[in-house]
Amino acid sequence: MAHCILRIALDTPLNAVFDYRWKSGDSGRPHVGQLAMVPFGPREVVGLVVDVLDETDVPEEKLKDALAVRSQLAPLSAQWLALAGFAAEYYQRPLGEVALPGLPKNLRVTSTVALDRAIKKLGKMELPHDPAPAAAPLLNPGQQAAADAIAGAQGFAPFLLYGVTGSGKTEVYLQACAQVLAREPEGQVLVLVPEINLTPQLETNIRARFPGVMLSTLHSRLSEGERMLHWLAAHEGKARIVLGTRLAILASLPHLKLIVIDEEHDPSYKQQEGLRYSARDLAVWRAHQLQLPVVLGSATPSLESWHHALKGRYRKLELRERAVQQAVLPSVKLIDTSRRRGQEGMSEQLVEAIKLRMERGEQSLLFLNRRGYSPVITCESCGWVSECKRCTALMVLHKTDYRLRCHHCSLEMRIPRHCPTCGNIDLQPLGRGTQRIEESLQEMFPQARVLRIDADSTRRKGSAQEAFDSVHRQEVDILVGTQMVAKGHDFKNLTLVGIMNPDSSLFSQDYRASERLFAQLMQVAGRAGRQGGSASEVLVQTSYPEHPLFSALVAHDYDYFANSLLGEREVAGLPPFLYQAILRAEARELEQALEFLRAARGLVAHEGITINDPIPMSMARVHNMERAQLLVESASRPALQAFLKGWMQALREHKTRIKWSLEVDPVDI
Ligand code: ADP
Ligand code: ZN
Ligand code: ZN
Secondary structure, eight states, rough: EEEEEEEEEOOSSSEEEEEEEEETTTOOEEEEEEEEEEEEETTTEEEEEEEEESOOOOOOGOOEEOOOEEETTTOOOHHHHHHHHHHHHHHTTOHHHHHHHHSSSHHSSSSSSSHHHHHHHTTTTOOOOOOOOOOOOOHHHHHHHHHHHHHHOSEEEEEEEEEHHHHHHHHHOOOHHHHHHHOOOOEEEEOOOOOOGHHHHHHHHHHHHSSTEEEEEEOOSSSSSHHHHHHHHHHOOOSEEESGGGGGGGGOOTTTTEEEEEEOOOOOGGGOOSOOOOHHHHHHHHHHHHEEEEEEEEESSSHHHHHHTTTTEEEEEOOOOOOSSOOOOOOEEEETTTOOOTTTBHHHHHHHHHHHHHHHEEEEEEOOOOOOOSSEEEEEETTOBBBBOOOBBBBBGGGGEEEEOOOOOOOEEEOOSSSSTTTTSSSEEEEHHHHHHHHHHHHHHSSSEEESSSSTTTOOOTTHHHHHHHTTTTTSSSEEEEEGSSSSOSSSSSEEEOOOOOOGTTTOOOOOOOHHHHHHHHHHTTSSEEEESSSEEEEESSSSSHHHHHHHHHOOOHHHHHHHHHHHHHHHHHSSSSEEEEEEEEEEHHHHHHHHHHHHHHHOOOOTOOEEOEEEEEEEEEEEEEEEEEEEEESHHHHHHHHHHHHHHHHHSSOSEEEEEEESOOOOO
């Protein structure tokens, strides 16, 4: 019987692959990219074969036998392994921790029963009933030029599709897809959206436009069974269009020909825990690897992409006007609230504007990026405020269920009947969240149908979709919501957007705050007036109407804003002119975390790399853990990568009980 050695990546924090013996019987020699069941400590686990060798340095007596290989499943391709390998190396994680968690759970359990059943189902997988086929609208010349440029591109071709809100970017994606799929009989297209709630809108559009084409969707709200089916459909090349959120960037797509990243600037493309990857950056890498076009679409591109476009590394395609005839961008007006505070946080102008919309039978949207009733309750006689016991944060009042809730550690308690320090029974909510705005609106406009959409109102599976559907069906007059409603939605009868209180992030320490705020405001403003008809407007309530960010917003001038921010970043030496990584540590005592970071700093030599002083994180305590961070910077990405590699090695060998993690290209500093 011939033997061979399988080198296998396992999902463990150890940065290593493990060798196992394989006795090839009838089944022959396994292939790289197959999944294998192996003993690991007391357990049996599933790992990924990354190499098949004739011999190993592991002594014979230590070598264990691999138990089985999943031959039902076509091996993951060399390209896919290279993608996982790149992500592992770039984000400084073990390969197994990158490659395995992205696979459906049923592939990773040792029992093959579930797998067989799934695989069988796929053979019979039915397409969901397609909606009535829809004809593609005639593209305007800008859209046509963009779609042709994308579909006609040869080799690696990154495009920045820079189009104002409502300019019809979706049509460009769809028609570029149509051209690519028509030309490539087996070809696959990957489309990413930032927000799970945007998948149904796009899914309906795609199904109507591509009847009979198998579409697979990949996002975190699928059941395990569904995820398995959709993943396999992509892996086996049956699904020709794959639509998903950021995690879909790691899908196995053997015939990938085009990648689309919608709203590429959106922070949710960055995974914020575990493997902290940027799906957008991986998309560009993947397109380069496979020599494909990749489209990054946005009305407010990230400064990284904007910078690449200015430097000519990305080709900029512009859509300057809204696609629907007569639809123009809404007029943006600033309402100075520094002197006149208005009623329940709403200025007279805003109330009047809502009234007008009610009379005309049009919809209004009030945007406030703060859920709950009020961000804090306070005692006016002694100054007590509802702080979280476990975090440097305030407990938010949720009036719908009479509870105080910490949004960082999810600690909950009943609203106290009296002040815990002085006994005063008159505790007051301070500030406003979406629940409070909803309540005030309902009082001011008793006849209005008010709907709130935020993370609290949409916990139940399917409830977000129901809520958005009811807005589209015109069953809502006034919509109140957080960033959940700001992105991507094509509301047809909405002509007023009120922005309640954007000021809190104007003077943030985080240098990305103004980029993010501007993008968010432009996006939410972009929900208004998408179908023409009566003039639409955006009212921004601010105490700082002179702030340059607002002047740019009024002028819809992203170019100017982006260029001036980039100028500031260049002078200050900040990304994208500099590359960063952050080492974070947490401990019971702040001093322990800082101490660890000081030690970490001295572990390896760092020429050409700046390591800043360790500092407490801006939110220093979460869930009773004190958190600190160390920012590492370099003007050279390769230099930073080389340093991180050695540093991680040293850190893994450095004995400590402190919990730490590294993030490459951090977005929250
Ligand atoms: P964006 O993603 O750029 O904000 P959408 O793709 O949602 O914009 O398009 C906005 C609206 O314009 C949609 O209602 C869409 O159906 C419509 N639309 C797009 N392209 C055309 C076109 N060529 N002719 C007519 N309507 C169009
Ligand atoms: Zn008190
Ligand atoms: Zn807390």
